[in-house]
Amino acid sequence: MTKTELHWKFDVSTFRLLGRELITDRITALVELVKNAYDANATEVHVEFYETRKNYGKIIIRDNGIGMNQNDIETKWMRIGTDSKRKDKFSPAPFNRRVVGEKGIGRFAIDKLGSLCVIETKNRGDLSLNYLIIDWRKYEDKEKISELSNFTEINNTLIQKKSDQQKQGTKIIINYARDIWTENDIERANKELSKIISPLQTITPSFNIFIFSNKYSYKYNHTKVINRSIEYASHDFKISFDKNNNIQEAIKFDGKKLIIDEIKPLSFGLISFQLYYFNQSAKGNFTKSYKGEGLKIDGVKIYRDGVLSTPFAEYNDNQDKMRDVLGIDKRRWSGFFDKLGLRDLIGIISISRDENADIIDSTNRQDFIDNEAYRDLKEFIISQIHELEKLLQYNKKQDAENASQDLKQAIGQLDFFKNDLSNIKNDIRLGNTNSVVQKVKQLEDDARKINFSIKQGIKNQETEKQDSKRRESMLLSLMSIQTYALEIVHIIKTSLGMIKRRAEFLQENIGLSESFDENKLYSNDIYNEINKLSQAIDFMSSYTKSGDDWCNFEISQAINDVFNGFSDIAFKENIKLEVDIEAGVELFYNQILFGDIITNLINNSIKALVNVDEKIIKCIGYSEKDQFIIIFSDNGYGIQHKIKNKIFEIFFTTTSEFGGQGMGLYMVKTNMEAIHGHIDLIDSEFDTGVTFKLMFPYKKENL
Amino acid sequence: MTNIHIVIIDDNIPNTDPLIRKLEKNYGKENIHLFSTSQDGLNYLLDNLIQRMVVLLDIRFPATEKDGHTILQELRKKTELIPVVIWSANECSQNEFIDFLKNHAFSFIKQDASTQEIVFELEKAIQSTSSNVDIAIEQWLEKQDNKDNTMLVSKSGNNYSANDLIKEIRIQTDEGKHLVSNINKLTIDLLFRGQEKI
Numbered sequence: 001m002t003k004t005e006l007h008w009k010f011d012v013s014t015f016r017l018l019g020r021e022l023i024t025d026r027i028t029a030l031v032e033l034v035k036n037a038y039d040a041n042a043t044e045v046h047v048e049f050y051e052t053r054k055n056y057g058k059i060i061i062r063d064n065g066i067g068m069n070q071n072d073i074e075t076k077w078m079r080i081g082t083d084s085k086r087k088d089k090f091s092p093a094p095f096n097r098r099v100v101g102e103k104g105i106g107r108f109a110i111d112k113l114g115s116l117c118v119i120e121t122k123n124r125g126d127l128s129l130n131y132l133i134i135d136w137r138k139y140e141d142k143e144k145i146s147e148l149s150n151f152t153e154i155n156n157t158l159i160q161k162k163s164d165q166q167k168q169g170t171k172i173i174i175n176y177a178r179d180i181w182t183e184n185d186i187e188r189a190n191k192e193l194s195k196i197i198s199p200l201q202t203i204t205p206s207f208n209i210f211i212f213s214n215k216y217s218y219k220y221n222h223t224k225v226i227n228r229s230i231e232y233a234s235h236d237f238k239i240s241f242d243k244n245n246n247i248q249e250a251i252k253f254d255g256k257k258l259i260i261d262e263i264k265p266l267s268f269g270l271i272s273f274q275l276y277y278f279n280q281s282a283k284g285n286f287t288k289s290y291k292g293e294g295l296k297i298d299g300v301k302i303y304r305d306g307v308l309s310t311p312f313a314e315y316n317d318n319q320d321k322m323r324d325v326l327g328i329d330k331r332r333w334s335g336f337f338d339k340l341g342l343r344d345l346i347g348i349i350s351i352s353r354d355e356n357a358d359i360i361d362s363t364n365r366q367d368f369i370d371n372e373a374y375r376d377l378k379e380f381i382i383s384q385i386h387e388l389e390k391l392l393q394y395n396k397k398q399d400a401e402n403a404s405q406d407l408k409q410a411i412g413q414l415d416f417f418k419n420d421l422s423n424i425k426n427d428i429r430l431g432n433t434n435s436v437v438q439k440v441k442q443l444e445d446d447a448r449k450i451n452f453s454i455k456q457g458i459k460n461q462e463t464e465k466q467d468s469k470r471r472e473s474m475l476l477s478l479m480s481i482q483t484y485a486l487e488i489v490h491i492i493k494t495s496l497g498m499i500k501r502r503a504e505f506l507q508e509n510i511g512l513s514e515s516f517d518e519n520k521l522y523s524n525d526i527y528n529e530i531n532k533l534s535q536a537i538d539f540m541s542s543y544t545k546s547g548d549d550w551c552n553f554e555i556s557q558a559i560n561d562v563f564n565g566f567s568d569i570a571f572k573e574n575i576k577l578e579v580d581i582e583a584g585v586e587l588f589y590n591q592i593l594f595g596d597i598i599t600n601l602i603n604n605s606i607k608a609l610v611n612v613d614e615k616i617i618k619c620i621g622y623s624e625k626d627q628f629i630i631i632f633s634d635n636g637y638g639i640q641h642k643i644k645n646k647i648f649e650i651f652f653t654t655t656s657e658f659g660g661q662g663m664g665l666y667m668v669k670t671n672m673e674a675i676h677g678h679i680d681l682i683d684s685e686f687d688t689g690v691t692f693k694l695m696f697p698y699k700k701e702n703l
Numbered sequence: 704m705t706n707i708h709i710v711i712i713d714d715n716i717p718n719t720d721p722l723i724r725k726l727e728k729n730y731g732k733e734n735i736h737l738f739s740t741s742q743d744g745l746n747y748l749l750d751n752l753i754q755r756m757v758v759l760l761d762i763r764f765p766a767t768e769k770d771g772h773t774i775l776q777e778l779r780k781k782t783e784l785i786p787v788v789i790w791s792a793n794e795c796s797q798n799e800f801i802d803f804l805k806n807h808a809f810s811f812i813k814q815d816a817s818t819q820e821i822v823f824e825l826e827k828a829i830q831s832t833s834s835n836v837d838i839a840i841e842q843w844l845e846k847q848d849n850k851d852n853t854m855l856v857s858k859s860g861n862n863y864s865a866n867d868l869i870k871e872i873r874i875q876t877d878e879g880k881h882l883v884s885n886i887n888k889l890t891i892d893l894l895f896r897g898q899e900k901i
Binding site for chain 1 (some may be wrong): 712715716719720721722724725762765792795813814815816817818819
């Protein structure tokens with residue numbers, strides 16, 4: 001009997017497949033690498049783009065975090081599926097940040113961004129700087145030769161050089177960038193990166209990201225990434241103190257608004273306090289634009305000398321488990337509707353060791369020691385929140401009263417008017433002239449107008465009020481039946497005319513040898529025109545179906561489905577498809593019509609790319625205010641300036657030699673118009689080719 | 704009589720269309736002018752008012768271009784002598800129809816008409832031009848020997864040759880319109896007095 005040990009083999013393509021599952025797009029890749037820097041206690045990360053408008057540019061991500069030594073590289077970074085990140089929920093002391101990076105997917109992120117990567121990294125105190133060189137091109141070569149494709153058999157070079165002992169940090173240099181990074185892409189990266197920056201920089205140590213692009217240096221010259229989500233707060237206030245004059249500021253509701261009052265210091269010492277209140281829609285906007293771990297809408301926390309003092313009211317999905325040491329939520333049992341809860345507020349109380357010595361941490365670090373100072377502090381905070389509550393109650397009442405008050409006022413005005421009228425009528429009775437009659441008429445006319453406009457105004461106001469209460473829905477409507485009928489008649493009549501004249505010609509000249517060329521041309525034309533007609537009919541039937549095909553669907557899913565349908569052609573034609581759509585946005589619309597829009601654009605691009613070397617079709621999508629934006633580009637032969645106005649016209653085509661019929665963009669435009677959307681031709685993202693901007697408005701209910 | 708020029712302003716029709724071929728055959732290739740941009744067509748008309756022309760005009764153009772209504776309106780500011788046949792895919796509304804009438808459209812023909820029907824319509828338009836005063840004068844002038852000699856001296860003292868007169872009439876200057884109206888008055892007067900033979 002013989003006994004042999006067998007090992008699992010892990011081939012390159014499996015590894016990369018895994019990577020593609022984990023990192024779906026390059027923005028995510030970039031964000032993951034920056035998150036790693038955050039987890040490594042960096043206070044600064046620089047993201048730099050060099051020559052990325054051309055293919056094969058360079059991307060550098062460098063941070064001043066703790067870096068890696070050789071052991072870290074071998075046991076953590078190079079090991080696939082390491083669980084070190086899962087074990088450590090917090091970054092090393094002294095920052096103890098809550099870890100935001102996904103477990104060990106940074107290496108896949110690098111593969112997504114470029115093919116040759118050099119990582120320079122060093123722990124503080126170490127004598128040597130590590131250079132790890134990962135050349136994905138080697139893996140790609142192996143991938144092609146199937147028999148030598150074990151992932152683990154490929155060597156990566158590690159070079160160590162002497163360096164300054166005090167230095168620390170990691171620098172990832174990615175060469176041969178796989179994608180062209182346009183200004184638009186960098187802007188998207190900026191937007192996504194901003195989501196991991198804390199919108200409140202009072203929290204120390206802060207974490208900052210800077211973006212540089214040598215191509216777009218006018219916009220990105222080591223420019224700080226800023227998160228403005230705190231601005232979504234529907235109400236906020238800040239109070240501080242004046243140490244020299246021994247004054248504590250406090251907020252006070254004066255019957256109409258919040259004012260800052262100056263009071264004597266209380267038993268707990270001088271403090272500053274910022275409070276942000278988020279109503280329902282503000283909350284939605286906040287969570288959409290801030291995905292970091294540093295700040296949640298989860299109540300009021302106390303920071304001593306810039307460091308979170310105790311895990312007060314730490315965020316917990318289970319509301320009951322959230323510690324509410326200040327007793328903010330407890331109050332809600334009495335008068336639930338008027339009291340603000342932890343989930344509506346972000347509050348930051350700043351205290352210091354010197355100024356607030358009587359506020360003492362308890363030994364279990366779950367609360368402060370219960371003493372007079374602490375009780376007073378709690379009472380003060382609650383009282384401050386209560387002042388804000390008074391304002392909110394007042395606003396609510398005010399809103400409700402406004403409409404009826406306007407109405408009353410209007411009726412009052414009309415009464416005056418009626419008085420004027422009867423005065424004039426009296427004049428007449430007293431035997432005054434014709435001119436008075438004229439005046440009366442004029443007055444009556446004016447009265448009618450005023451009456452109408454007041455009613456209208458009140459109606460508008462009410463609608464507006466109702467509207468502000470509703471959450472935006474995405475109900476879209478089809479274009480009017482009349483407009484639609486005109487469109488279809490135009491298509492069909494034009495086409496029929498073309499066919500009729502050609503058939504007429506053939507009928508007269510069918511046997512004549514001198515018109516052989518024309519006969520051939522016109523037979524072809526007839527064939528093409530009939531194709532157009534069938535397309536028009538399909539277009540029409542998609543509308544007849546549209547009634548029952550309305551549903552909620554996820555935009556990113558729908559677009560990806562369409563692109564997947566083209567993956568075979570793209571592979572055959574060697575076209576790189578790049579799709580990156582913000583996930584989680586739903587649209588209530590006809591999915592078929594929506595798909596048609598994307599399908600038509602892709603079809604056009606494929607035709608425009610026939611004679612291009614490095615073919616790219618790119619589609620990005622994101623939600624912006626009250627609409628969904630899709631930027632669709634290719635690097636094909638583009639559109640000449642002089643015909644830019646015409647491309648959306650029916651039967652206009654620049655790709656007739658590749659089967660273009662001039663229906664595609666027309667249908668896209670019509671489809672977009674049907675939902676009150678827009679499609680515009682904007683400056684091309686690439687050096688050649690076209691870029692379309694499609695805007696899908698989220699429809700307001702009252703439209 | 705001078706050649707008739709046929710001006711087609713339509714953004715869909717290709718220059719290989721049987722209609723274009725037929726017109727070229729009937730009226731001579733150099734006399735057929737196809738414009739796919741409405742402004743280009745209008746410019747051509749305005750630059751060549753001195754020619755005898757008929758127009759086949761589409762209504763619908765890309766949103767960024769002038770539509771058939773505007774083209775006709777702008778042409779009519781300069782002259783009413785050029786007959787314009789409206790060639791349209793859509794039925795026009797009553798208002799549109801009135802607008803065309805106001806601007807003296809010659810006739811309407813549908814986009815799905817046959818070549819024969821269109822040629823027939825254009826031929827009618829061409830015939831109409833030969834009953835115009837300018838054509839009558841032109842025909843009369845054809846018989847004259849010296850078209851550049853002064854024929855008429857206006858009240859303001861300007862000298863006009865026969866060719867000058869045609870030009871003034873075609874581009875519809877005040878002098879031209881005045882002359883046409885006077886000739887008409889004179890003709891009617893003579894006819895009613897049974898003195899058509901002067």
